[in-house]
Amino acid sequence: MPIYQYACRACGKEWEHFTRKFDAPPPPCDACDSDVQQVERLIARSAFIKDENTKMREMHPKYAKMVDAAWDKASRNDPLSKTRFAPLVDSGKRVQDMT
Numbered sequence: 001m002p003i004y005q006y007a008c009r010a011c012g013k014e015w016e017h018f019t020r021k022f023d024a025p026p027p028p029c030d031a032c033d034s035d036v037q038q039v040e041r042l043i044a045r046s047a048f049i050k051d052e053n054t055k056m057r058e059m060h061p062k063y064a065k066m067v068d069a070a071w072d073k074a075s076r077n078d079p080l081s082k083t084r085f086a087p088l089v090d091s092g093k094r095v096q097d098m099t
Contacts, residue, residue, distance in 0.1 A: 005043075008038055010029065
């Protein structure tokens, strides 16, 4: 069930409206009570969500060094790193190595 953006040509107000059907008529403007002929549906902007690997690849190198330093510090203070299970905990992957 889509949410569409509408604009009133009479008063210039823009708002979002939840519709149950694609071909539903536009709602009347609630600001100036103009009729449906004055209301038009707008083309909405879209957003792209990046996954974690993409964010890591696009990270500036100085931040990658900061992440690596924090990871090393955390792994040194981790009690599991001092046990025989340490190879299972630390994968050894660094930010620079991720592709």
